[in-house]
Amino acid sequence: MKVGIYNALMGAQISRRRMLQGATALSAMAALPMTARMASAQDNIRAEILKIPGVGMGSPTDADWQKVGEMCLGATKASVAEGEFAGVELTFMGLNNQNLHNFLFRGFLTPWEAYTGAKINWIDLAQADYNSRLQQSIATGTVDFDIIEMGAPFEGDTAGKGLLDEMPDWVSAQIDESDLVGYLQPPVGTWNGKKYRITIDGDCHTFAYRKDYFGEGAIGGAEVPKTWQDVNAVSKALIGKTDPLTGLPAHGYLDPLKGWGGFGMYFIANRATAYVKHPDDPAWLFDPDTMKPRVNNPGWVQAIQDVMDLIAAGAYPADQINADPGTTAFSQFLAGTGSMLMWWGDVGSSARTSDTSVVGDVAGFGINPGSTRRYNSAAGAWEETANEAPLMAYIGWGIYVTSRVSGDEKKRKAAWSAAAHLGGKDLSLWTAAYPSGFQPYRNSHFDYAEWEAAGYDRAYVEDYLSSNADSYNHPNAAIEPRIPGIFQYYSVAEDELSKGFAGQYASAQETADAIAAAWEKITDQIGRESQIALYKASLGM
Amino acid sequence: MSVMSGADHLHIVTSDDISPGRVRAGKLLIWGSAALMVVIALVQLGQSLGWWNAGFTTWRPTLYAYCLWATAVCWAQVLIRGEQGKRTLFVLPAALFVISLTVFPLLFGLIIAFSSWNLSSPDGRQFNGVANLVQMWNDPFYWNAMGNMVWYVLVIIVEYAIAFGLALLLNSQIRARKFFRVAFLLPLMLSPVAVSWMVGKSMLEARFGPISRLARALGVDNPSFFESPWMAKATIMILDAWTFIPFMMIMLLAGLQSIPKELTEAAKVDGAKGWKAFWEITFPLMLPVSVTAILIRIIFKLKLADIVINVTSGGPGGATDTVTSFIFREYRERSNVGYGTMLAMVYLVLIVIFMTILMKWAARYARPQT
Known part of the structure; x- marks a missing residue:
């Protein structure tokens, strides 16, 4: 779980009584007869690890991570003999964001190292240095x-260039891959039919809205907008009205109009996926056969036009042209400006815990708005059919093994065993429930009873988790292309969009055409044939 | 000349009696080590071009051969030229070090600049002739940034005027002069990144920022600092000026304090006061310092990037983009190493030409007019 979300959930706890209820439930389980306890040994591990250090008992420490690692070592012990990897040295490269990621991995793997005899050397990187x-x-x-x-x-940059080692079958079995949520199932993590990824995280954008704007007699209308057409209509209708919470001018949807190192592209894509992600076609940014950009097709142009319409109508707060996604979420939505937003899970959590948030009690969540019509790229025409397509922005972190170990079977097994330990089903419940930097990503993470037993407030957990679960398992989830240089495409698109939004292009179509032309250049530079091959491989075609 | 000649015994510690054999040994040392370096470099080059496999895994052997050659050249100076060679040794190692740290990277940079090298491309670096130059010529983002730089540089005139005013103020007998000297210097001590966040992102925030609130209190309906292209450009200029005016001010203040008192007093006696004294005496005397301050400020300004990257990312629509912030995006976000390097190289050449002309001009017109 991301730190902010954990803090949010902690802030949302009703009282200590609730925790005692959970504790009582666990004590009652402990008092069950021996047979029943053995039968639920697996459940017990899950319940026991959730007690380390205990929900609301302060931030977990290295000792806690080691304890969890030790308790989740069962699967490793079943596949590896004690001391089997003596003399093996492995190098692990990962992040050190917020003192999480690698810091946790070190703790989790300490008991693994003690048992197997392998030694791990660490390369810690800041997020900004990673790429x-x-x-x-x-x-x-x-x-x-x-x-x-x-x-x-x-x-695309690694598996596509043969730098990764294929996952052995025993690993997929050990980590119970079938438990992964829908969109993290293959083809994500696979290239040319070969598996490479142990998923340890999930990502998606969800819709956050102000409950006090919507409902009977509310300024935004009776219903929460369900489509981008509604979102735009409401945003325009709110011009000139007063925010019920702050008494300042009311605003509707908050589009970030400034780039964000490529990450800003996800936000225009939120609008576009509703128009262009067709259920019959996994591709929505490029044509897989030619790498011809689709970013200037009528669906994408509509998404850009929607934003331009709101700019022209004056629906945004002042200086929106200089607002990046960090601004829309943390300086605007949480501070009481605007009523609708798309973002990762952090917003839901910060709404309750951040000192600067004033919307904690009035924030509601849902999945990405849909559209009343969709563009069919294959037919080259609009279809008057409703469409929904939540965007799995950034897809989530995974653990991969590089081909450096491929020639040495002992080292290879050791590397995969370490990776599988980190991606284990039980251990993942702990990372989902405590500050770790990772989101829930398995179906088993959405068993709310487990969270309640651990001491969480069920109502808030359900509210927060269900919008994620509904997005993850949506049959028409939009998954971005896993091709080399994808952030180059995003970055150059941000530059062109910035010009378009500032009125330097005559129309949305012209803006989109400029993006498409820039994308064609990138594709040609990286190599069109290889991009086509890699895109197809990433789509599982 | 006499110092350099062997006849000046004052400066000769040992008498040089260099035998032809010693000279030959020295020359052999130089040419031998040079030949070794060339051979190793060629072998390695051949391997990297795929002509043969000499078993080298890195370029370190060439580096070691260069170090050996550099040492041999230094040693040979003493062998060939004796005492004179020892004198050369005071400078030669440093010169070789500097050359290796500037010339080689520059050459390598040029090779990259004439390549198509996108880090995501499976083909790696490919020589592409002048294609990057052609792309640059047709790149509206680059020329837009270049146009912005003209405005950013022009505004230095205003910065200079303000800095001069402040320097005059701090040079006069005012109360709490020491306090103001330190206080005016504070912005210079702040990191531009901190200025970007504190001022650009927080204080100028359109709704809750204190400056916006002040503007609203003063009757501005909907204050915004980045909405229109010119407003955004002006805001960036002010932020940057706020940081760097103290730098010009401190240089000008030092200049003011070095003006001989007699001159100003003589002017007073002659009846020059106020504006006349400034325009006829102070300003001309300050011209050399002023030119230096402005030239250094221009160099700083041409590198402007941090505030732009943090506050506007070059927007709205490229209105605040600088050449450096554009290169940053091209290089870092788009991993377009070849093109980014070419942009930087061209910018370097333009800066060198521009600064040379400016310095020539300054030398001609800005001599002290006393």
Whole structure:
């Protein structure tokens, strides 16, 4: 769980009584007859690890991470003999964001190292240094790590270039892959039919709205908007009205109009997926056969036009042209400006806990708005059919093993065993429930009774988790292309969109055409044929 | 000349009696080590071009050969030229070090600049001739940023006027002069990144920022600092000026304090006061310092990037973009190493030409007019 979300849930706890209820339930379980306890040994591990250090008992420490690692070692012990990897040294490259990620992995793997005899060396990177370090390693042929924590968008840069080791079958069995939520199932994590990824995280954008704007007699109308058409209509209708909470001017949807190092692209894509992600077609940014950009097709142009319409109508707060997604979420929505927003899970959590948030009691959540019509790229025409397509922005972190170990069977088994330990089903429940930097990503994480027994407030957990679960398992979830240089495409699109939103292009179509032209250049530079092959591989075609 | 000649015994510690054999040994040392370096470099080059496999895994052997050659050259100076060679040794190692740290990277940079090298491309670096230059010529983002730089540089005139005013103020007999000197210097001590966040993102926040509130209190309906292109450009200029005016001010203040008292007093006696004294005496005397301050400020300004990257990312629509912030996006966000390097190289050349002309001009017109 991300730190902010954990704090939010802590802030949402009703009282200590609630925790005592959970504790009582666990004590009652402990008092069950021996047979029943043995039968539920697995459940017990899950319940027991959730007691470390205990929900609301302060931030977990290295001792806690080691304890959890030790308790979740069962699967490793079943597949590896004690001391089997003596003499093996592995290098692990990952992040050190918020003192999480690698810090947790160290703790989780300490008991694994003690049992197997292997030794792990660590490369810790700040998020901002991650991309350049990885790209330079790849470009200069100096991959100096055996295990890597990596986001799925980089699979094109690594798996696509043969730098990763294929996952052995015993690993998929050990980590119970069938438990992963819908969108994290293959083809995510696979290339040309081969598996490479142990998922340890999930990502998606969800819809946050102000409950006090919507309902009988509320200024935004009786219903919460369900489509982007509604979102725009409400945003325009709110012009000139007063925010019920702050008494300042009311605003509707908050589009970030400024780039954010490529990440801003996810936000225009939230609008576009509703129009262009067709259920019959996994692709929505490029044509897989030609890599011809779809970003200037009528669906995408409509998404850009929607934003331009709101700019022209004056529906945004002042200076919105200089607002990036950090601004829309933390300086605007949480501070009481605007009524609708798309973001990752952090917003839901910060709403309750952040000192600067004033919307904690009036924030509601849902999935990405849909559209009353959709564009069919294959037919080249609009279809008057309703469409929904939540965007799995960034897809989530995974653990991968590099091909450095492929030639040494002992080292290879050791690397995969370490990775599988981190991606284990029980251990993942703990990372979902405590500050870890990772979101829930397995169906088993959405068993609310488990959370309640651990001491969480069920109502808030359900509210927060269900919008994620509904997005993850949506049959028409939009998954971004896992091709090399995907963030280059996003970054250049931000530059062109910025010009379009500032009125430097004559129309939305012209803006979209400029993006498409820039994308064609990138594709040609990286290599069209290889991009086509890799895109198809990433789509599982 | 006499110092350099062997006849000046004052400066000769040992008498040089260099035998032809010693000279030959020295020359052999130089040419031998040079030949070794060339051979190793060629072998390695051949391997990297795929002509043969000499078993090298890195370029370190060439580096070691260069170090050996550099040492041999230094040693040979003493062998060939004796005492004179020892004198050369005071400078030569440093010169070789500097050359290796500037010339080689520059050459390598040029190779990259004439390549198509996208870090995501499976083909790696590919020589592409002048394609990057052509792309640059047709790149509206680059020329837009270049146009912005003209405005950013022009505004230095205003910055200079303000800095001069402040320096005059701090040079006069005012109360709490020491306090103001330190206080005016504070913005210079702040990191531009901190200024970006504190001022650009927080204080100028359109709704809750204190400056916006002040503007609203003063009757501005909907204050916004980044909405229109010119407003955004002006805001960035002010933020940058606020940080760097103290720098010009402190240089000008030092200049003011070095003006001989007799001159100003003589002017007073002659009846020059106020504006006349400033325009006829102070300003001309300050011209050399002023030119230096402005030239250094221009160099700083041409590198402007941090505030832009943090506050506006170059927007709205490229209105605040600088060449450096554009190169940053091209290089870092788009991993477009070849093109980014070419943009930087061209910018370097333009800066060198521009600064050379400016310095020539300054030397001609800005001599002290006393």
